[in-house]
Amino acid sequence: MSKRLLPPARDSPTKRARSQPRRRRPSDQTSIDSFFKSPSSVVNTASAEPLFPASPSQPRPSQAPILNGKATAPAIIDVDLSSDPEDVQEIPAVIECSTSGPAKPVAVDNSPPQYPTLSVEPTSFVFDTCVWPTTTRAPYSFLAHALCTLSGTRSRIVILNTLTNALRTIVRYDPPSLLPSLYLLSNSFVPQYVQLELGLGPSVISKAIQHVSGITPMALKRLYNQTGDPGDVAFLAKCSIRTLVPHAPLTIQGIYDALLDIAHVKGKGAVSRKQGMVEKLLVAAKGEEIRYLVRTFSQHIRVGATRTSVLTALARALVLTPTATAANSESDSSYTAHTELIAQVRRAIETSSKKGEDKFKAHLLEKFTTAEALLKKVFVQHPNYNDIIAAILETGLDGLAERVPLTVGIPLQPALGSPMRSLDDVYERIGSQPFTAEFKYDGQRVQIHAVKVGDGKHSVNLFSRHLEDMTEKYPDVVYLVHHFFATSQEMSSFIVDAEIVAIDISGDSLKSFQELSNRHRKDVRLHEIKVSVCVYAFDLMYLNGQSLLKKPFRSRRELLRTYFSAVRPDQTGAARFDHVESCESEEGRGAIEEFWSRAVDSRCEGLMIKLLDHGEVLEATRPKTDTSRKQSLPATYEPGKITPENISLVEAKKDYVAGLGDTLDVVPIGAWHGNGRKAQWWSPVLLAIRDTSSDMFVAVCKCMSGFSDSFYRSMKDRYSEDSENCSKLPLWGDVEAGGYSPSVYFRPHEVWEIRGADVTLSPVSVAAKGLVSENRGLSLRFPRFVRIREDKSVEDASSTEFLAGMYREQQGRGMVQGSTDGGQLVDPALTDAELDDDCEEVELD
Template sequence: MSKRPASSSTPAKSKRTKTSSGQKTSPGQTRLDTFFASSHHDQQPSSSKPTNPMVPKIHKGSPEIIDVDLLGDPVIPSSETEVKVAKETPIPRSLTSPVKFIQVKVAAADALPPSYATLSADCATFDPETYELPSSLEIPYSFLAHALSTVCATRSRITILDTLSNAFRVILTRHSQSLLPAIYLLSNTMSPPYSSLELNIGPSVISQAIQHVSGLTPSALRKLYNNFGDIGDVAFAAKSNTRTLIPHPPLLVSFVYKTMYKIATSHGQGAAKQKQKLVETLLVAAKGEESRFLARTLSQNLRVGAVRTSLLTALARCFVLSSPCRGSTPCPYHVSAKTLATIQPLNGESKKGKNIDTARETLNAACKESETLVRKVFVQHPDYEHILGSLIEDGLEMLAQKVPLTVGIPIYPTLGTPIRSFEEVYERLKGLPFTAELKYDGQRAQIHAHRQVDGHIMVRLFSRHLEDMTSKYPDVVALVEEMCGRNTEIQSFIMDSEIVAINPADGSLKDFQTLASRARKDVRLGDVSADVGVFVFDLMYLNEQALLTHPFRSRRALLREHFPPFVPERKELARFQHVESCDSEDGKTSIEEFWESDVGRRDTEGLMVKLLDNETVKQQPQERVKPLLAVYDADKRTYAWMKLKKDYVNGLGDSLDLVPIGAWHGNGRKAQWWSPILLGVWDAKKGRVVGVCKCMSGFSDNFYKCNTVLPDIDTLLKALSERYNLSEDSELCSRVSEWNCETGGLKPDVYFKPQEVWEIRGAEVTVSPVSVAALGLVSSSKGLSLRFPRFVRIRQDKSVEQASDTVFLANMWRKQKGEKDLVDEGDELIDVDLRNSEVEESDASSDSG
């Protein structure tokens, strides 16, 4: 799908469907399309568009200029700039509010952002020292907007990585202090994932700020949104005819981030007005593309191909190319300046990975090593500030030592690969010893504890998404404190566990809905509404020693030795237990009996099969398959951990976790409801949800008519018509494809915000000429779809990114055909070469940002 060119003067037509990958959004993030969208009972917007779709049509009449300086004193530092006189630029009277503004004249040049040279050049030959920036001691935000425009206008992963790498190198060379705020702005975040800092801006704040700055009426703003379907394009169009009495100095990257930090930390009475004033401060000074990306950043939907994958890759390459080796001996993360100087420009053959010169091969190898290093450090210590500080001060060589695994900073959890039968377990592991653990229906929790100098036990709990949920489980915190108080040998630890609702009388398990009834934060120990048990299954850190590289058998032995089961005397505290398991060394019969007993239980989801020891069998030289390692592979899916759910097993029916992303108007009994529902799978390479099938069965009348969400399973499903109501105040439903989804040939009447996961069963996976899910994995021209899909339940324990992905879908199809699985080692963050890719640029997929 083509994307909008990155031109601020003559933008291309904006489509209603999203044309570029966007940043992953959480349920708490805001969006503005619903503020402008009309009810689904209204007529569709007119198809007529102005000649230039990014600028409202100019009507004849008395020219008016909006004096936005009357809004208040700007917070931006002033600069000594004269007010120049130029040709009047009118704004349509029909699009302005009836308030009369002072008519002024300003220089056209004052309203335009500076122009920049391309950033998409080959980063191996790009010279950041000669790149021209406006005369400023810091990095202007217009430079970052230029980089975002370039990324937004391409589907080529090579171009995206080159652009980001070159942008980082320019920032590092000119003003290294701006690199951290630039990365936060590019990643659409304000702080590390374990921090609770969020913008928390409502749709009305941004819309009113745009209205106030531009002078447009609410109806005019709504018309712009109906034309473009993107708040960034709306802000760009609204500001295109706005001029200021006093030319504002350029926005700086650091100033934009600091202003957004003030927005995020504004609380209490009057916070909404304060946030709106800060938003207006940014929009008043924004020029050209700055308006577009400021509005998208404020609405937490950047819509560019730059996610964590691309940012970490580009950051690693930046320091390979711009940071010299700090040690006295050569290291694998750098190449000499002499070698860099001999790299040949790319031609048609070298772009396809052929005829690569020796110097470029050396650079590719260094980039591969650095990307592996930066990824490894980040998944064990996800904090850009700590990583950048170490890289700038000590380079790549000392990164792992300077930014180690740390108690109190969560680790990205290791993930299980779904499988469908025990036969597959034996086939994958080839006789290697393994253990089968019960998979509980609870909430995964990473527990950190550290004994401080004064003897106080610091305890932190993190979710699978690295969110701090310590205040949600005071009973677990008190449990850990008491356990550490009893065992003074324990100084610090990090363990992986599942928190499950239990019956306090006998410790029996309860369902997930009981656990979901607890408040999400600030729970007091005496107000706990559901008793829980902590079922631990891994130990990653103990007494200042990291255990990630130890085999699972060794980690489990340390866990059982130092942390035996514990039932506290205080009834209000949680219980501590090990997961129930059975080892393959007990015999195949024992394993199968363990599985059969699990299938008959209603309080578990299946089994987790884990390799106990590292594989020592040497692979043949021609084989590229790596031996299986029983280590704790943070943020990876490997066959060292396999997930055998009851619904995955042959004979119990196919099951996938899909995301509702759209719907059509129903017929007959369902005429007033959305039916069928368009479902999608997660595409990790594209960083977005991709439509796979329509679903219209499995929904009872209660699904549509129930209007409350209670922990009881019969009343858990909220009414579709209310949850996805196409109205002005809905944040989940829109006529246009505002969210980052790809629907292929499936065009629903309404689009949903991807924000929940449904468990779906189907008859079989089929090849589809309409679907684009898994396109290129089984066919170059056709995707995959699900035949006879049927709704089972809502998976409240899963985020959109944890839904079934395209590789899993393709593997299901291959198994039906008796073919071998696609190789997926889960190492999605690493790109082997700068330009040595066998995938042509036209087929390369962009990330989301």
């Protein structure tokens, strides 16, 4: 533990005089005042230079105190545990307590270890010797070094290089640390579907920082107002505290194990025990370890390492540096780049040999692409790093798909459709290929996993679209599954894709998603259910031990209808089962259009268009001539894909269809303070869409219409200025505000659906910039809030490509006559009173 000189006890003057003389308050408080100033103004008294020099690319402090590339010893500052910010004392030295004599100053080396630059081209990254003692496990400081590099850049190339080189080093020198490294880089510690949380609230983390650093609550709040990030606060609060004895270096495996231990602490006194565990880790942490340890506790490490980036980097690391087992047993593996190939690429780059560089890099790129495709395919079907890394460390990448297959009880990423805005678009893209149109119900998507475990028992798990386990929420659906097993002896296991929809039992009519969301989420009992549901099944991915993902949809649907019949159990409260209502393209376009009209008039969101069989069409981007290439249209189940090329599954929502008002799924990333009646709320709100090429959320428009007063109040609660979801500083690196300058920035974590008049060119927005115009982005005119999409994650937000497609279609129809959006929100034809009325019309769904 840290040894610090505490202030004298606040007893009577007489008692204080007897115990020890009162220390004179220093008249010069420069060192104390500097501690509470902004990070950029903190000065090393020895050199009179900023400890945290300002950087255009890194406005907040992201490094330990460094001057001219060398670590400097921070000034020793003591902040007494006092509620009075002026009642502070200065400590002249760090004191070591001894039982055999007086206290003596000691010098403990707290400088972080030096690591090589990780952002270089992976083929040029040389690590002939381990960067940490080979007798120890991989230190957490190395991972913190990688995280620090990641947080200082938005370049996708630099991010991939950094992740690749960091993982290569760990694979080479400490393979067992690969699994915890992936979890820590992914801002998690268990698979997404496992219900285990750290349970560390902001108050626990704040108290731990106070106890370890000795900083007062008021000073802590002042630091938070300056930085807006708990990790930065902890770094600044503890960087001036020296320990008396060196602590053993924190290891990646040790941090991961500690997180698991914290998450498993339950029962009476759990909060205090968790705080104690956090304090022990903070005491041992040094340098950047402090910052990223606290951010990990907060479950927000603020780096651009998305799941796709981590998987891509892992694949490249294993190609360049295979595991020891794979290197020995699979020297001829198609996934391994031999040392000579890596050297050839490096020499070609160093000598600027364009011909050699292209030749060798193409060969290496081919291996990268093959390995990345394999890892992503395995992960979307089996999103569990524990199983994947165990198989990789055992035998490498070869045969990974067979060793980590689709498994009952482990959810796979759901197949997603590409939005379409008219049936004309559907026929244009699919052509004459047979397809089916299905109702897209307004409910909650569910994966039903079930398997017989013997003795008449069954294991049942229900997973949401985001892979969250919601088995406890739907005991009526679990009862339905048991009914299927009881009535069918031929069925031993299955995975069904379906939609849970609220229904009115008396009239067999559908209810809204809002009514479904009113059900309790935990400890639901069958006889207490008030909102009845029906399970509408639309796909079958697994049956009796066999994966069906590669079978065409026609075959999967036939098996679904054969093994699962419509059911209405007699048990009170039990869920019903039925198949989605559908219409075949063979019935003619007139039948499809009539079916579409029924969907628009019902409580459905639209249609899902699915190819029945594998087919081919001419590429849309090439002239339809005899020499045009054909594009394959597989009717397989494609987990996790939502790309324009994936047209075997098409989402034709009624809000997307021309003439009914286009909608976008957007992410709120900022806001301004309201005026007049809305002064206490956020209005307008800055909205963003996804740029798939950079993994960023790019601002598209401001919105101030469609909100009710109740929604404004709930939004102010979710995005209060003292919460982790709101900051005056742009803390989140995956957000690009473009020409907008909001008063506050929001953490991107929820999806809203909005509707607009049309899409226009904008000199302010950066959304889709370069797709339709070289110097202008796209924006939405007169955007209006529709509802919160609780069923979608931010990864499901509309893409810049989709927005560009909307604009091109409008231009083709002549809906936009060269108009541009200059950032105006208000229709000049509307008065202020009409605008206020307009904002009060729509209640939150």
